[in-house]
Amino acid sequence: MSDTDLSDLLFAKLSIRRDVPARAINRLSQAFSSTRRVSAKEDLVVEGAYASTCMFLTAGFCARYRILADGRRQFTEICIPGDFVNLGSLLKKRQPQGLTALTDCRTAVISHSALDRLIREEPELMRSLWLETLVDGAISREWVLSLGVQNAKERFARFFCELFMRMEIVGLTEGDGFRLPMTQTEMSDMLGMSAVHVNRIIGELREEGLIEMSGGRVRLPDLEALAALGEFESAYLEAPADLLRAIA
Template sequence: MSASSAIAPLIEKMARRDVVTPQERQALAALLGPARTVPAGKLLIEPGDRPGFSTFLVSGLCARFSLTSNGGRQLTEINVAGDFVDLHSLLMRQMDHGVLALADCMIAPATHEDLRRLTEEHPHLTRLLWLETVVDGAIHRQWLVTMGQQDAASRLAHLMCELYRRLEAAGLATDSGFALPMTQADLGDVLGLTQVHVNRVLMELRRRGLLLWKAGQVTIGDWEALAALGQFDPTYLRLIREPV
């Protein structure tokens, strides 16, 4: 896969927000080093790492996670193709969380040296990448609200709506659904639910005709009802044209 093809989902998403010039597209593609595959279940980044590069997710699905002292694990954000999973490591240096492949992934590095050069040579592109990290923070805030204020069915509905909109923005969703190659156990670690509870909620949403998740594919039966159940407002994803 060429670098221009690999970076396409990010450019598609950025173009929802602002104009991305041909020169900026070339500059983004030039950031990426050789891609490699990471199988499901493997770590891309460990807590405490000091990477000299940021990792771009070309394909697949991964998640940021934090561990508790008693061995518990909480997934704190799902990353989809077109995401830099740790763009913030350019400034954060030491990682306070890890990143796990939820499905087979293809990733490509962007060295911090090249990212710094890009910030000096392409100020508009720098603002677009900054917006990516701002949206990361907005997603974290929204997840805190759903975890603290919504019941299990509402939490699951909100997550599915969010993933659909994010994948759609990257050109990776159909009119009726998207690929979600993760396990119910992983979904439970996102939602703070047991696997049994996740299965029960999925059955409820299927019974109500809102959602079907089968063989790694999500099919949305009634978007309006699903969004209403999840109290989903996509404003925090910043998928509107507002030049930066």
């Protein structure tokens, strides 16, 4: 990814919710010291490890997870291009969750010392990054709600509506769809159900005209109906009104 591409993605992510000066975003872009590439199925972050850098995902998809001693795993959040995948490590060095690549991934890397120095000098950038951590926490809380009280079909509906909205914020949607190269097994780890159940729910949503999946791409023909099914409201994502569309 070129410096221009990185700058554009940072601008799309950070200026959508707050009026961050272009100067501050350009300084942040220039402060990333290296690029890290990780192949699908490899970990970007090991649970319990100590971090000295923050990573900004510029390509690919990855997932935060916890794993129990007997090998059972729960995905807790999907990270998409434009996400700071471990921003909290700036203050909380020990990583509470692992982060695994669902596809080949590329991240831009910035040291904690460089980021700390920059946000002290650019208060609007600091506030924008603080808001990113608050939105990240809100996403996790919404997911706890969904896993705790929603049935399988409602959970699926909410999951896809949220992903669509997050993709829309950084300009990664294509009409009424987006790219999502997840296997049904990975979806089962995310949604707290068996792969067989995932397959059945996808079939039901397809028959109802609410979702189409093919070749790693998801299409949502009736976003409003899907949002109603999942009781999805996008306010917790702090998106501007002109992006809320039918799922406000």
